[in-house]
Amino acid sequence: MHIIFFLIAVSLLVALGFLISFFWASRNGQFEDDCTPAMRMLFEEKDESEE
Amino acid sequence: MYLLEQNAKAPALPPTEILVCYHCHDKCPDDKIVSADKHFCCEGCKMVYEILNTHDLCNYYNLDEQAGVSLRHKNSIPAFTYLDNAEIEAQLLEFKSPTAAKITFYLPQMHCISCVWLLEHLSKLDKGVTAARVNFLKKQVTVQYNPNETSLRNIAVLLSSIGYEPDIKLSNLTDSATTKQRRKLGAQIAVAGFAFGNIMLFSFPEYVGMDAQTYGSYARIFGYGSVILALPVLLYSAKDYFLSAWQGIKSKRLNIDIPLCLAFLALFLRSIWEIFTHTGAGYLDSFAGLTFLLLTGKWFQQTTWSRLSFERDYKSYFPIAAAVKKDGLEVAVPVHRLQANDIIIVRSQEIIPADGILTIGTADIDYSFVSGESEPVRVLPGEKIYAGGKQLGAAIEVTLVKSMEQSHLTRLWNNDVFEDKKGQTLSALADQAGLFFSWLVLALGALAALYWWGYKGDMHTAINAFTAIMIVVCPCTIALSIPFTLGNIIRIMGKRGFYLKNVEKVEALANFDAVVFDKTGTITQVHRHEIDFVGAALSPEQKIRIKSLANQSAHPLSRQLCVKLGDVPTAPVTNFEEFTGLGISGVVDGKKMWVGSADFVQADTDSSGHVYVREGAQILGYYEVRSIARTGLDRVFGYFRGLTRKRKPIPVFLVSGDRDKDAAMMQPYFGSEDTMLFRQGPQDKLNFVKNLQQKGRKVLMFGDGLNDAGALKQSDMGIVISEQSNNFTPACDAILDADKFDRLPQFIQLSKAGVRIVKQSYAVALLYNAIGISYAVSGTLSPLIAAILMPASSISMVLFGMGMGNWAARRYFR
CATH class of the missing domain: 2.70.150.10 (Calcium-transporting ATPase, cytoplasmic transduction domain A)
Structure with missing residues (x-):
């Protein structure tokens, strides 16, 4: 039964990891624009290698 | 492949078929403008194509059918000489070092995936550009460049030459404050959510009823852990509620945040006391959950229309x-x-x-x-x-x-109405409810405490009951109802072309008893006029001559004349001359033509709003230009004047800066001449609205320009009717798409429904609270009941508010 308490502590650490990564992403501006990246992925970049 | 097909097809088109511009898909006037076997409507479009073609960027035309931006009505590309001025450059640039600089342009012409593609490949057109990123919703492009190789001005000119003329304004790029605020709210929600989930995990043994013997020392550790997790929620996530409550106390105005903070404090302090005296597990899970829900509501109600600005001066x-x-x-x-x-x-x-x-x-x-x-x-x-x-x-x-x-x-703009009124933005409805709840909580708490302590002599239960009432009769359902119900309604309206500044404006739209209209651009349409020819019928040749001449000029009346003449073809014009403010003249088919004012064509009569046509020595007649009323005007006025439903009529006024030439057209709408005022200056309009307000009226005002900006701001609800929401809109409370004008009665009905739903949810909240109170007064509120009852009531409230809102919207917009 005591394993549950250990797991609770581990889950806290995991959640903390997610919280920190959320802060990082937010500060990085990843939530600023949720429309253009969806369009950008449709572009075919054939020309990069030629240059 | 695509290019080959085009090559094979383009020259084979017989001249009778309609030629479409390869760049902008407009009709070509003739087949003379050709480049690489492709036809263009104008030299501007051809030039863009040639620029793109030489830089191998023709993929632009493959991504979206309607990619090209027409350059036909652009006379010249602006020179942007002022961008070479160091002071202006410094104000515009976000960043500058000797080798790198960064600028964000607003490009109103951006409209499709091809635009994004082309703009992000800007470095192909200008080697000095190192990177370009587009934000499509905001219609912005952020360009990084090397100042040694190119300049701000070069980039602006380049953008204009490919059809995306940047709209460079000093004020519209400083929106980082709202971004920062939103980011902070996101972080507050994340902290509260994180604490909420983990405190619930820590309370898990408590939920399943494990007793202290099985996990005695763990209970203590989990208790302290919960306190550590709850501290950032109290100090960081809930901070703004305490600040707002404190402001309310300082200004002696009871607002909704005061009972909210009382509940926060009661929850937190009682939990701390229970945990440190080992008498219970506390209610920290409820505390974190409540904060999380409230902040989510705040996020939800802050709908941002990224392209619109309500604060422009x-x-x-x-x-x-x-x-x-x-x-x-x-x-x-x-x-x-x-x-x-x-x-x-x-x-x-x-x-x-x-x-x-x-x-x-x-x-x-x-x-x-x-x-x-x-x-x-x-x-x-x-x-x-x-x-x-x-x-x-x-x-x-x-x-x-x-x-x-x-x-x-x-x-x-130095007028007081433009000063920021902080602290007055809270919703009247929520404040009233908050006031009521504050007293209810305190009175009930005091009664229960008095009963247990005074009558039974049990001080411990007295404190228990008092704090439990503070916790249970928490106004969270009230605080959640407005953000979610009205926030949802704002979204519904936004999807249908009516953009409200914030949720408080839904209430303003539901309660008004006077309407003031500005004429130009609000009641009448800006770009469309009714044009009728008065005189002997024109022959087709004469029409060709008139259109050919008008086609040469960029004057608004000439443009309208071209639209009126529609499909009439054009012929070459020689000796074209434009006389500013008078008219245009030229030779078409060997005949000298004049189009312009009465003086210009030497007609005897004199009347404004008429465009005379003279051919050789003969005056053919004149075009009469009249404003057209907006579609749906009957419906909207019928609604205000109580004709559509059996409602009390609301007085409607016209305050126009224009002369009274359209008075006759307006009269049927306004009923009598008394309610129509003409030749009103900006200050007159403002005073008019102020006068109405002093008579106790709540004023709904419609306007569109700088001249009514003061009146819009002064009115209780200022709505701007915009034909193009990208264009200038003055400071206002709401922006209405012009073609949705006829829907206005539905929007008003929907906002009334929204306010009604909020009131209904308050009634339901009272019912919920009655159950909680029955536990609380007896001093037997267990953490488990609190943990179930509070989120359940809050979430059901959210669902009720949003569901009813959607249902009402479906009814009104069927």
């Missing part, structure tokens, strides 16, 4: 710089540096930045945004020109008499 209408003549040279000077006696050069379509006197040239000034006057005003040398007007004719020279800040129009 005159600065975003005025240009950034003016061309000042100094020692025979033209120098770009930032507008706020302009002084009296400066001589400035104003070109076609440019806005006069400050009051002055015309020295060289004849001016045709469009004052429609300033005064509401819909027709251009003729100004002769020596006469005064006011700031805000737009020059329509050729370049003029103006000697300034005032600086921009002291000009007639800008002085209006």
Whole structure:
């Protein structure tokens, strides 16, 4: 039964990891624009290698 | 493959078929403008194609059918000389070092995936550009470049030459404050959510009823852990509620945040006490969950219309710089540096930045945004020109008499109505409910405590009951109802073309008892006029001649005439001349034609709003130009005047800056002449609204320009009707898409429904609280019951509010 308490502590650490990564992403501006990246992925970049 | 097909097809088209411009898909006037076997409607489009073709960027045309931006109605690409001015450059750039600089442009023409693709490949067109990123929703492109290889001005000119003329304004790029605020709220939600989930995990043994013997020392550790997790929620996530409550106390106004903070404190302090005295597990899970839900509601109600701005003032209408003549040279000077006696050069379509006197040239000034006057005003040398007007004719020279800040129009912005009224933004409905709940909680708590302590002599249960009441009768359902119900309604309206500034405006829209209209652009349509020819019927040849001539001119009336003549083909024009403010003349098919005012064609009659046509020595007749009322006007006025439903009529007023030439057209709508006022200046309009308010009326005002900005701000609810929401809209509470005008009664009904739903949810909240109270007064509120009851009531409230809102919307917009 005591394993549950250990797991609770581990889950806290995991959640903390997610919280920190959320802060990082937010500060990085990843939530600023949720429309253009969806369009950008449709572009075919054939020309990069030629240059 | 694609290009090959095009090559094979384009030249084979017989001349009778309609030629479509390869770039912008507009109809081509003839088949003379050709490049690489492709037809174009104008030299501008052809040039864009050639630029893209030489840089191997023709993928632009493959991504989206309607990619190209037509350049036909652009006479010339602006020179952007002022961007070479170091002071202006420094104000615009986000970042600058000797080798790198960063700028964000607003490009109103951006409309499709091809635009994104082309703009992000800007480095192919200008080697100095290192990177370009587009934000499609905001219609912005952020360009990084090397200042040694290119310049800000070069980039602006390049963007304009491919059809995306940047709209460079000093004020519209400073929206980082709202971004920061939203980011902070996101972080607060994340912290509260994180704490909520983990405190629930820590309380897990408590939930399943494990007793202290099985996990005695763990219970203590979990308790302390919960306190550690709850601290950032109290100090960081819930911070703004405490600040707002404190402001309410300081200004002696009870707002909804005061009972909320009481509940926060009761929850937190009682939990701390229980945990540290080992008498219980506390209610920290409820505390974190409540904060999380409330913050989510706050996020939800802050709908942002990324393309729209409700706070624009005159600065975003005025240009950034003016061309000042100094020692025979033209120098770009930032507008706020302009002084009296400066001589400035104003070109076609440019806005006069400050009051002055015309020295060289004849001016045709469009004052429609300033005064509401819909027709251009003729100004002769020596006469005064006011700031805000737009020059329509050729370049003029103006000697300034005032600086921009002291000009007639800008002085209006010094009026008190434009001062920020902070602390008055809270919703009246929520405040009233908050007031009621504060007293209810305190009274019930005091009664219960009095009963247990005074009557039974049990002080411990007395404290228990008192704090439990504070916790249970928490106004969270009330605090959640408005954000979610009205936030949802704002979203529904936004999807249908009506953009409200914030949730408080839903209440304002539901409660008004006077309506004020501005005429130009609100009741009448801006770009459409009714044009009828009066005189003997024109022969097809005559029509060709008139259209050919009008097609040469960029004057608004000429453009309207071209639209009116529709499919009539054009013929070559020789000896074309445009006389500013008078008309145009030229030779078509060997016949000399004049189109313009009565004086110009030497007609005997004189009447404004008429465009005369003269062929050789004969006057053929005139075109009568009238404003067209907006579609749906009958419906909207019928609604206000109580005709559609059996409702009390609401007085409707017209306050227009224009002359009364359209009075006859307006009269059926307004009923009597008394409610129609003409030739009203900006200050008159503001005073009119103020007068109504002093009589106790709540004013709903419709406007569109600088001239009614003061009145819009003063009114309880100022709505701007916008034909293009990207264009200038003054400070207002809501923006309505012009083609959704006829839906206005539905929008008002929906906002009324929203307020009604909020009130209903308050009633339901009271019911919920009655159950909680029955536990609380007996002093037997267990953490488990609190943990179930509180989120359950909150979430059901959210679902109720949003569901009812959606249902009402479906009913009104069927």
